[in-house]
Amino acid sequence: MMEDKSHILLNNLLYSCVDKKQRSNESFVPEHAFGYMISGETHQKTNEGTRVFGAGTIALARRNQLVRSEKVPEPGGEFKAINIFIDQQFLRRYSAEHKLAPAKPYTGDHIHILQPDPFIKGYFDSLKPYFDHPERATDNMAELKTKEAVELLLNFNPDFYDFLFDFSEPYKIDLEAYMNQNYMFNVPATQFAKLTGRSLASFKRDFEKVFRMAPGQWLQQKRLNEAYYLIREKGQKPSEVYLEVGFENLSHFSYTFKKAFGIVPSRV
Template sequence: MEYQSQYLSPDIKLSCYEDKAFRTEVLFENHMLVWFISGETKIVQADSVYIFGPGDIFLIPRNQPATIINYPKDGLPHKTVVMHLSLPRLKEFYIKNKPKARLSHAQKIRNFGKHPLLESCLVSLIPYFDLQDGLPESLASLKIEEAINILRIIDSNTDSMLANFSEPGKINLTDFMERNFMFNMPMEKFGYLTGRSLTTFKRDFKKVFATSPQKWLTQKRLELAHYQIREQKRKPSEVYAEVGFENLSHFTYAFKKHFNYSPTSF
């Protein structure tokens, strides 16, 4: 897989995958505004699946686990312009601009399609990638602030996401794990998102589920894969990444060990 990433500034980049599909488990520390140039992306979250293609513009909230699968398509690479909306920058912005919407903890990906205002803002960045010395930080800041203002104009609830600076608090462990077990994150991240240290997370997990997190996660992922292959008639190659396995061979081995038959036997 050939991957190239070109930065205009620490918060603005052009990403390009030119080979095959690339999958990653993510938990973004910052909100991300993405403009799709070519290729396709599938984003799987606990209760939603999104597919984006050329021209689409969408906003990904921070601290929301997801599986992201990027594909080249129609002979073109997977290519995007990504703008990070960092917390320090947003805090500075909202000191000067009072939020217009009530803050919300229920954050979802927001799809703006091919909105002309956002598109014009993001398209205007392309010529700057040819600059040898990059984009001066003062201009980069202006472009990011322009994007934030456009988001606030076209979506009156944008502030409910961007102006929310709270960190995850201690929440119900059972509810969270049942909704998010398919995301292949480090245990530290599971702990962080449930408002616990790693030690407290493991202790509480053992108390609630009577087993270790890794054993429980593997079993839940295999059960979900079994359902999708048998009942929904999906192929193992389509399922393994979405249920939290790193590669097909590891998934096949674990599946056969757990169920005593291969996932291709249906």
């Protein structure tokens, strides 16, 4: 169990409750996530833009995604949400237990917004007491609740079968196009390698062939150039820009920016 003032994680069940805007630290989503927005909004940015999900939204998000999210409380209130993570290990056990046929390669949307459904809403309501009484959230109970989630999803939409049970890993894709679309996500090279269908060694080798420099050097240069453009041409503040382009903190961004351009970002 992991618990702090804003998040409670019980096995694979996560309850979030914040009263101020909060950005996620994690940009890589490794497992399927099935979630319900109780109050407030979540703003999710991918390479295709930003989508806003409000209170009452029930969504299913596919694994192996790069996404940057922000939790936004309702005016004068709180942001609250419940997520259950459905990992590959569990799904393989479920598939073997039920003797499921192999799924087809999934090629659909990475995020599905589900229409209101009383059974699914009731399911998420049934999870709430466990966050008030975490001692009742045993491993066996989490397993049962995860099975219930899968059964509900398959009953709601049989097309989710391929979404859930396609165990294939990302195939080798166009490295140049992918990196130019996703450079702003601050994840390790190992994640970029996986998402482009390569081993780490192959990723680094292919990267240097395409960009004529190492991944870390290219990413820093690309992010700094984008930051310069946003500050100079779009009038954005350094404090608004550094996270958007993939830096972790403002002081490191300012130091690196000055080293590259000879001027601190606030003076551009």
